[in-house]
Amino acid sequence: MNRIELDISEGEAPEPLIRATEALQQLPEDSYLHITHRMEPCRLYDYLERNGFYVETRRGESGLCELFIGHDRIDKVKTEIVRLVKDMARWD
Amino acid sequence: MNIAFLSLAQTPPLSVPMRFFLTAPLFGIAAGLLLLFGGDGVLDNRWSINTLLVVHMVTLGVLSMVMIGALQQLLPVLMGVVIPRSNMVSRAIHLLWSVGTLLLLAGISQHLPILNRFGVGLLALATLLFVGVILYALARSDSKHGTLIAVATAVISLLFTLLFMLWILNSSGWLAPVVHPLTNLHMSWGLLGWFMLLLIGAAYQVVPMFQITPEFPIAVRRFLAPLIFVGLLLWSGSDLLQLVWMGWVAIAILVSALALFAVVLLRLQLQRKRRLSDVTFTYWRVAMVALLTSTVVWLVGYILGDSRWMESAVVIFLMGGILSAVSGMLFKIVPFLVWLHLNNLYQSAGEWQGNVPNVRQVIPERYSRWQFRVQMVSLGILVVIPLGQFVDQGSRYLTQAAGIAWIASFTMLLVILLLARSKYQSVARALNRG
Numbered sequence A: 001m002n003r004i005e006l007d008i009s010e011g012e013a014p015e016p017l018i019r020a021t022e023a024l025q026q027l028p029e030d031s032y033l034h035i036t037h038r039m040e041p042c043r044l045y046d047y048l049e050r051n052g053f054y055v056e057t058r059r060g061e062s063g064l065c066e067l068f069i070g071h072d073r074i075d076k077v078k079t080e081i082v083r084l085v086k087d088m089a090r091w092d
Numbered sequence B: 001m002n003i004a005f006l007s008l009a010q011t012p013p014l015s016v017p018m019r020f021f022l023t024a025p026l027f028g029i030a031a032g033l034l035l036l037f038g039g040d041g042v043l044d045n046r047w048s049i050n051t052l053l054v055v056h057m058v059t060l061g062v063l064s065m066v067m068i069g070a071l072q073q074l075l076p077v078l079m080g081v082v083i084p085r086s087n088m089v090s091r092a093i094h095l096l097w098s099v100g101t102l103l104l105l106a107g108i109s110q111h112l113p114i115l116n117r118f119g120v121g122l123l124a125l126a127t128l129l130f131v132g133v134i135l136y137a138l139a140r141s142d143s144k145h146g147t148l149i150a151v152a153t154a155v156i157s158l159l160f161t162l163l164f165m166l167w168i169l170n171s172s173g174w175l176a177p178v179v180h181p182l183t184n185l186h187m188s189w190g191l192l193g194w195f196m197l198l199l200i201g202a203a204y205q206v207v208p209m210f211q212i213t214p215e216f217p218i219a220v221r222r223f224l225a226p227l228i229f230v231g232l233l234l235w236s237g238s239d240l241l242q243l244v245w246m247g248w249v250a251i252a253i254l255v256s257a258l259a260l261f262a263v264v265l266l267r268l269q270l271q272r273k274r275r276l277s278d279v280t281f282t283y284w285r286v287a288m289v290a291l292l293t294s295t296v297v298w299l300v301g302y303i304l305g306d307s308r309w310m311e312s313a314v315v316i317f318l319m320g321g322i323l324s325a326v327s328g329m330l331f332k333i334v335p336f337l338v339w340l341h342l343n344n345l346y347q348s349a350g351e352w353q354g355n356v357p358n359v360r361q362v363i364p365e366r367y368s369r370w371q372f373r374v375q376m377v378s379l380g381i382l383v384v385i386p387l388g389q390f391v392d393q394g395s396r397y398l399t400q401a402a403g404i405a406w407i408a409s410f411t412m413l414l415v416i417l418l419l420a421r422s423k424y425q426s427v428a429r430a431l432n433r434g
């Protein structure tokens, strides 16, 4: 399973949103996207939900917001994401 | 694939906030004209008619106007809070608020209780509608973000601001200025409740988004707004029940909460991820320094029992703190909203990103920089007006100079906003044709 990294923590709105959605449009089925941002990207959730993505949001060790996103219908990816975030701190 | 960032059902059209944003500078220009032509003592005496007019042109006509408009768009766009019948609600609130403000100003300047009654009546209707709709929408949102608590306490504070004024005017035959002791509570709820709490709630969202800073600490987001609200309740309690100790507790809470907010925000700015500083960044920095200064100046005045210091504190708070933050915010959210709405238009036309102007093209930095400079000149003059009394005709000339600077800065703001709107309209029209 592939992990695709995307760091949007230094972009000014709306740039992070644009880059995240562009990456999601190209996300292969057997991969997940790992996004790092300085804040919770509230507007993204609506988009994820409408486009069939599964997401987990956690606080990384550096205090940044980390999102793990995969296609909702691919169980293998979901299981992997759940495993990855199991021991991470909640975001809020 | 559906790429729109906003589901259409929950996105009020751009005209919803824009009608408020475009009306606000008009009241600012009017206030500048009054400073310029109002004759002696426009700001000499706290209880003069002209002072009361200028104060409410700014508080009702400019600042509340922008805030009411911004909230109706930002809650849906940033927080996913759905406002029912947004377009109709916005039109109604805008009409009631604008006409109500005009009638109140006319009533005060012409000594006509009947106009005051009508004006306050319309403002009350607008407030009820606005507060009702916002609280209803917040109650149905499942977000737990600190912004929602801050916004809820802010709009409830607006209600208190109005209620105290209704009480005062009703007991005084609807003539203003009344010189009523409860006016202090009206002011406190307006300035520290409605304005400050809303600014705090907005800051939680827009500062990290647009100034590339880390988020506010979670404890601040959870507790600061409720703390200020409790501080205001205690402050009111101490005034109404004549409890001196309670007043000091309230002051301790309010002063430290305001200072804490300003310091946290200045620190976040220092921790920003990219070292660029634009007009919004500078405006907010000025705003925070002004907030800190105004709390110190107010405290000095309170301890010395000297009302001139406290009046200066209010001027610094309003024109240096709130107005700076609001202006800085406009220069970010207007381009952002223009981009967002155009982007959505393209999406629904089945195109991706098309010719959507990027946010920096909607309001060119050099325009906003000039507006900022002029507004800073007006602030500088305003702050030194009290020193004018030491020179013959000094305060008069300074007040007139401030008036000219206000007219210039609000005109520039208006032009910049009109340009942004026309950019939106021309792209939208081209898309409709294409």
Ligand code: HEM
Pocket (backbone or CB within 6 Å): B046, B047, B048, B051, B052, B055, B056, B059, B060, B064, B104, B120, B123, B161, B162, B165, B168, B169, B176, B177, B178, B179, B180, B181, B183, B186, B187, B189, B190, B191, B194, B195
């Ligand atoms: C909602 C409608 C409002 C009405 C009808 C209203 C009306 C009035 C009146 C009649 C006074 C004079 C009281 C007196 O002479 O004792 C006054 C004072 C004042 N009001 Fe308002 N007001 C309103 C909203 C606001 C808001 C939203 C603010 C914002 C902070 C505000 C800030 C002030 C301040 C600072 C003073 C004191 C002015 C001074 O000392 O010269 N008002 N208001």
